[in-house]
Amino acid sequence: MSLRFKYRLALFNTMAVAITTAFAFIAIYWVVFKAAYSHLDNEINHERFEVLSLLDYKNDSIIVKNMPHWDEAEHQHIEVNPTFVQIKNSKSIVVFHSTNLGEGMSLRSPEHMEESFYNGELNGQKIRMGEFPVINREGKHLGIITVAVSQRESIAILNNLIWVLIISFPLVLIIQFLASSVAASRGIKPVHQLIKTASGITDSSINRRLTLPVHHDELYDLTLTMNELFSRIEKSMIRQKQFTSDASHEIRTPLSAIRGTLEVLIRRQRNHEMYEEKITDVITQVDRLNVLLDQLLQLARFDSETNLVELNPIDLVNLIINRRNKWALDAVSRNITIHLNLPEKAIVLGNRIYLELMMDNLMSNAIKYGNDNGNIFLVWLPTTNALSIQDDGIGISSEHLPNIFNRFYRTDESRSILVKGNGLGLSIVKKMAHLQNITLSAESELNNGSTFTLHFHADFLC
Numbered sequence: 001m002s003l004r005f006k007y008r009l010a011l012f013n014t015m016a017v018a019i020t021t022a023f024a025f026i027a028i029y030w031v032v033f034k035a036a037y038s039h040l041d042n043e044i045n046h047e048r049f050e051v052l053s054l055l056d057y058k059n060d061s062i063i064v065k066n067m068p069h070w071d072e073a074e075h076q077h078i079e080v081n082p083t084f085v086q087i088k089n090s091k092s093i094v095v096f097h098s099t100n101l102g103e104g105m106s107l108r109s110p111e112h113m114e115e116s117f118y119n120g121e122l123n124g125q126k127i128r129m130g131e132f133p134v135i136n137r138e139g140k141h142l143g144i145i146t147v148a149v150s151q152r153e154s155i156a157i158l159n160n161l162i163w164v165l166i167i168s169f170p171l172v173l174i175i176q177f178l179a180s181s182v183a184a185s186r187g188i189k190p191v192h193q194l195i196k197t198a199s200g201i202t203d204s205s206i207n208r209r210l211t212l213p214v215h216h217d218e219l220y221d222l223t224l225t226m227n228e229l230f231s232r233i234e235k236s237m238i239r240q241k242q243f244t245s246d247a248s249h250e251i252r253t254p255l256s257a258i259r260g261t262l263e264v265l266i267r268r269q270r271n272h273e274m275y276e277e278k279i280t281d282v283i284t285q286v287d288r289l290n291v292l293l294d295q296l297l298q299l300a301r302f303d304s305e306t307n308l309v310e311l312n313p314i315d316l317v318n319l320i321i322n323r324r325n326k327w328a329l330d331a332v333s334r335n336i337t338i339h340l341n342l343p344e345k346a347i348v349l350g351n352r353i354y355l356e357l358m359m360d361n362l363m364s365n366a367i368k369y370g371n372d373n374g375n376i377f378l379v380w381l382p383t384t385n386a387l388s389i390q391d392d393g394i395g396i397s398s399e400h401l402p403n404i405f406n407r408f409y410r411t412d413e414s415r416s417i418l419v420k421g422n423g424l425g426l427s428i429v430k431k432m433a434h435l436q437n438i439t440l441s442a443e444s445e446l447n448n449g450s451t452f453t454l455h456f457h458a459d460f461l462c
Helices: 005-052 152-187 189-199 218-267 272-303 316-332 352-368 425-435
Strands: 055-058 061-064 083-089 094-097 116-122 125-135 141-150 312-315 337-341 347-350 375-381 386-391 438-444 450-456
Touching: 005 083, 005 125, 005 141, 005 152, 061 083, 061 094, 061 141, 125 152, 152 189, 189 218, 218 272, 312 316, 312 352, 316 337, 316 352, 316 375, 347 352, 347 450, 352 375, 352 386, 352 425, 352 450, 425 438
Parallel strands: 337 375
Antiparallel strands: 055 061, 083 094, 083 141, 116 125, 125 141, 312 347, 375 386, 386 450, 438 450
């Protein structure tokens, strides 16, 4: 079962606190543990120096002076925080022990030759022992002093601390989880507001935008990104509606012409020449529909293109020369001359089929909108690695120029019944250029011709 976001957030926060708290509790226990045993060792050291002050040495023997202090009540019993003392000579014979070490009781120590502290047990009671060598004035080792103190209080303190930490740990985590849940609820409240507002935006209210938060934080960036997304969706919907409207208009025009022609023919009997003329008109309109549908299919294929187009080195000059005869056939009817200003070789990166389609569309437009007895210039620009196609035809006014790559867009000058077209050619060229990482730009002035430039993003090789 998946948790709500606020609970997941609280859970992750609680896990982080659990790890931090565990390390903190371990550190607390370690500090208290070291402090408790350090206190015991200090107490043992104090007793050690007191015992050493009451010892004397003769030859290799240890002489124990009168030590009434060790006959006091606290050293006669082992019940209440006792301190035990035992002295052995170099032959490991006990020469002194405190009164609370009764018959049969002794401090069993490893008898190290150097000062050391360790834990032990005496009569079922945990004790802390310190073992210290007895050295005379000449530096000779004469025996060992063992001092021990009870660990009862230290063990009780450490056990109580462990229980406190064990009980506190889950309580801290529960409180942390509840507090984090409340904080997360307050923190994601603006997100719920965004969801509520965004869910109210439909295709009929796509122009609405989310209110930007006051603080410039991550929520502000999220809201801004969503608003930009809505703007892109709105523009896409507007283009789609415009495209649908334009496509319907372009399809309706030849269909209306076909219907009108057929209605004229069916009204009464016509002569053979009239039938041929009207049937030819119908075929022309059908051809127009076929061209339109082919272009729409091309656009649909390009729009759904998800994989990168395979690009290869192509000799652009060779491609242009191979297509020149086809363009010349279209240009001869208007007595337009095609001029080539190209090097022997110009290697570019692209897709040959796409490049041929692009060049055919651009040259078709140059011929279509050129002047009779005019010129078309194809020029290679080596400094910018670009090819320009320039005509001296009717040109495009400045207000129309930014829109010429939009689908079905045609300028007033291009809508003459003598100029065939539907406004899809440049859209297709633009899309194919994008798929090949080619930058397509246009410059034009009304009645002064147009120049379309292809900027290839690849090194020019002669």
